[in-house]
Amino acid sequence: MKRYSAxxxxxxxxxxxxxxxxxxxxxxxxxxxxxxxxxxxxxxxATAYYLGKNFGITDVAVxxxxxxxxxxxxxxTTIIRSNYLQDASAAIFEKAxxxxxxxxxxxxxxxxxxxxxxxxLAQTEHEVRGWKRTAHANALQxxxxxxxxxxxxxxxxxxxxxxxxxxxxxxxLWQPRGGTARHDAVAWGYARACSAMGMDIIQKCxxxxxxxxxxxxxxxxxxxxxxxxxxxxxVVAGHSGVLADMAGFRLxxxxxxxxxxxxxxxxxxxDVVVMANTVHGYMSQSDKGEMxxxxxxxxxxxxxxxxxxxxxxxxxxxxxxxxxxISRLKMLRQWGGIVDMxxxxxxxxxxxxxxxxxxxxxWGTGGFKAIPGSGWGFAExxxxxxxxxxxxxxxxxxxxxxxxxxxxxxxxxx
Ligand code: FAD
Ligand code: PYC
Numbered sequence: 001m002k003r004y005s006a007x008x009x010x011x012x013x014x015x016x017x018x019x020x021x022x023x024x025x026x027x028x029x030x031x032x033x034x035x036x037x038x039x040x041x042x043x044x045x046a047t048a049y050y051l052g053k054n055f056g057i058t059d060v061a062v063x064x065x066x067x068x069x070x071x072x073x074x075x076x077t078t079i080i081r082s083n084y085l086q087d088a089s090a091a092i093f094e095k096a097x098x099x100x101x102x103x104x105x106x107x108x109x110x111x112x113x114x115x116x117x118x119x120x121l122a123q124t125e126h127e128v129r130g131w132k133r134t135a136h137a138n139a140l141q142x143x144x145x146x147x148x149x150x151x152x153x154x155x156x157x158x159x160x161x162x163x164x165x166x167x168x169x170x171x172x173l174w175q176p177r178g179g180t181a182r183h184d185a186v187a188w189g190y191a192r193a194c195s196a197m198g199m200d201i202i203q204k205c206x207x208x209x210x211x212x213x214x215x216x217x218x219x220x221x222x223x224x225x226x227x228x229x230x231x232x233x234x235v236v237a238g239h240s241g242v243l244a245d246m247a248g249f250r251l252x253x254x255x256x257x258x259x260x261x262x263x264x265x266x267x268x269x270x271d272v273v274v275m276a277n278t279v280h281g282y283m284s285q286s287d288k289g290e291m292x293x294x295x296x297x298x299x300x301x302x303x304x305x306x307x308x309x310x311x312x313x314x315x316x317x318x319x320x321x322x323x324x325x326i327s328r329l330k331m332l333r334q335w336g337g338i339v340d341m342x343x344x345x346x347x348x349x350x351x352x353x354x355x356x357x358x359x360x361x362x363w364g365t366g367g368f369k370a371i372p373g374s375g376w377g378f379a380e381x382x383x384x385x386x387x388x389x390x391x392x393x394x395x396x397x398x399x400x401x402x403x404x405x406x407x408x409x410x411x412x413x414x
Contacts, residue, residue, distance in 0.1 A: 001196035004108055023188060024195035029202050029227050033061045035382065036220060036229035038207045038243060040064035042073040042183075043360055043367065044235035045190035045201075046375020047382070049107075052197040054376070055383040060199040061229075062191075063222060065206035069187030072237050073368065075305075075337035077260050077282065077294040079273055080369040081118045081178035083145045084409040085134050088392030089346060090141040095389060096373030100181060103372060109189030111181045112287070116271050118178030119153060120411060121322070123167035123278035130408060131173035145175045159269050164321045167278050180273060180284055186371055210246040216355040217247070232357045233382055238303065238338025240361035249353045251361065252398050254341045258297045258365050258412065259307040261315075261334035263326065265289030274322075275411050281319035282411070283326075291326060293319060296412060297339060297365060307334035339364045344403035345410045349378050349390035358382050359395070365412040 002008065002021060012019055035051060037044045040062045051057040062068075080100055082093035099106075100113045122128040131147055138145040149171045150162045162169035191201055202224065209221035210232070219228035234243045238255040265288050275282040283293050295315030298308075312334060320327050342348060342362040347370070349360050360378045363370060377389030392404055 001192065023192040024201055026203065027200045029061060029063070029200065029205065029222070029224050032219075032228040033200070034059040034230045035233065036227060037062045037233040037235055038220065039071070039235040039237065040068035040187070040191065040201055040203065041071045041235065041237060042069070042186050042190065042371035043363065043374050043378070044233070045187055045194060046371050047233055047235060047360065047378045048194045048199055049190045050375045050379035051383060052194065052199065054379060057383060058197045058199055060194070061227065062194065062199065062201045063205050063207055063220070063227070064201070064203045067203050068191050068201060069184050072337040072339060073187050073371070074184050075260070075335055076183055076368040077284070077292050078180040078183050078368060079118060079178070079275070079282065079284065080113070080181060081175050082143050082369070083118070083120065083134055083138055083173055083175045083178070084406055085137050086404050086406060087141055088404055089406050089409065090138065090143050092373045092377060092389050093370055094141070094143050095376060096370045097177065099372035099376065103186070103189070107189035107193045109185060109192055111185045111189050113179065113181040115177045115179040116273065117156065117174065117176045118273040118275065119156060120173040121153070121169050121274065121276045121278070122171045122173070123164070123169055123276065125170070127278060128170050131171070134173055134409070144177055145173055148172055148174045157270060157272050157274055159325045160274065160322055161324055164279070166321060169322070178273065183368060207243065207246070210243070210357070212248070212354055217357040230356065231382055233360060233378065234357065235360045237340045237361060237363065237367070240340050240359065244352070244359065247352065247354050247357055251348065251359065252342055253362060254301050255303060255338050256298045256301055256341060257304055257306070257336040258294070258339045259311045259334065259336040260292070260294040261307065261312055262286065262290040262292050262332050263329040264332050266291070266329065269325070276319065276322050277411055279318035279321055281315045283319055283323065290332060291329060294412075297341070303338055304336065305338055306336045343398070345406045346404035347374070347393050348395055349374065349381060350394040351385070352395065364410065366410050
């Protein structure tokens with residue numbers, strides 16, 4: 001695959017851009033691969049990439065029922081941070097955040113990582129105590145965060161009304177190297193790098209069954225025919241329960257819709273990301289000028305990949321208290337994604353009762369930020385049978401009561 005570079009842009013400019021190659025190949029599936037990954041979202045593609053890069057395993061197919069990045073990876077509000085409370089979470093989210101810092105260079109694809117800083121507002125005394133505690137925990141974990149007072153919040157985000165009618169801003173947890181990245185580009189960059197390593201990314205191919213023999217995985221049935229494999233990774237977010245059912249085990253996962261919307265574009269007015277968990281809403285400004293806005297998850301399980309007026313009203317009403325400046329903006333579009341929620345709001349990266357079948361799911365409302373770290377750890381788990389990044393997130397924890405409770409750090413009401 002030809003490298004993207006300033007030289008390549010200049011060369012193509014001189015020949016009417018006729019020489020660009022397709023970013024990834026679209027092959028028909030072969031009959032067998034060493035590894036099959038189901039789900040070409042960020043986590044599935046990153047897993048394939050680090051299998052190749054870190055372990056030299058390139059006989060890999062990534063099977064996707066729709067188009068790559070068309071699940072939650074292409075539907076999220078792109079917030080990246082690692083200000084979690086528990087050590088195991090801080091480790092994987094900080095690994096991911098630090099990989100994001102150089103991901104564009106690593107993949108030779110501009111993922112537009114923008115470490116503009118993330119503010120998580122404290123609007124009750126309880127939140128003040130909570131965020132101070134997280135800042136202390138992060139200091140011990142080597143994660144750079146700081147508790148800042150209301151005046152500093154106003155300096156960082158001048159359009160904010162810190163004297164809100166119901167909940168004045170009392171302070172915030174500030175992560176200066178948190179931020180955003182272009183979500184599609186993360187999926188596209190990994191896909192291109194996987195394809196360059198000779199892996200097959202097979203789109204419009206639904207996995208409809210999982211074949212096993214003697215307690216060991218043998219392969220998958222798909223809408224393009226059967227495919228055998230040595231190892232199988234299930235990385236399908238909101239559809240994890242469906243795939244687990246095909247493999248003959250159950251997962252402690254609930255699937256719900258999470259929604260977001262963007263406004264019409266306006267001039268740059270906000271260069272940080274703000275999450276306001278008490279009134280409940282979060283907002284950042286995209287490079288195009290749109291205000292990117294999200295709210296809470298549905299209060300009932302469902303598979304409907306779409307938005308609803310009820311959520312728009314609730315989220316926008318909440319954010320207008322903190323940002324009166326947005327009250328007259330027009331909404332451009334809204335959408336939803338099906339997120340995979342565990343009881344402790346932490347992911348599952350684990351072996352399963354079916355030998356050689358692994359599962360990576362449960363990222364719920366917060367897995368975009370985790371993509372590089374999750375791919376790194378899950379690739380190690382699949383290649384070696386063990387990974388320090390994944391240990392705390394095994395399925396056993398639900399049986400043994402070793403929960404990794406991150407309901408607060410998740411930052412989204414559910
Ligand atoms: P996905 O990207 O959903 O990929 C799974 C893929 O599996 C899909 O493409 C699907 O088509 C495929 N699949 C399913 N079943 C099959 C099958 N039978 N055969 C083949 N393929 C199949 N996280 C953050 O960190 N920051 C945020 O700001 C943020 N905001 C969010 C806002 C919204 C509105 C939503 C919905 C989510 C948000 N998230 C956020 C969460 C984040 O998007 C997800 O945790 C993450 O994208 C999950 O990635 P994934 O690769 O696991 O799943
Ligand atoms: O995990 O930071 C997050 C997040 C923000 C919006 C949705 N999830």
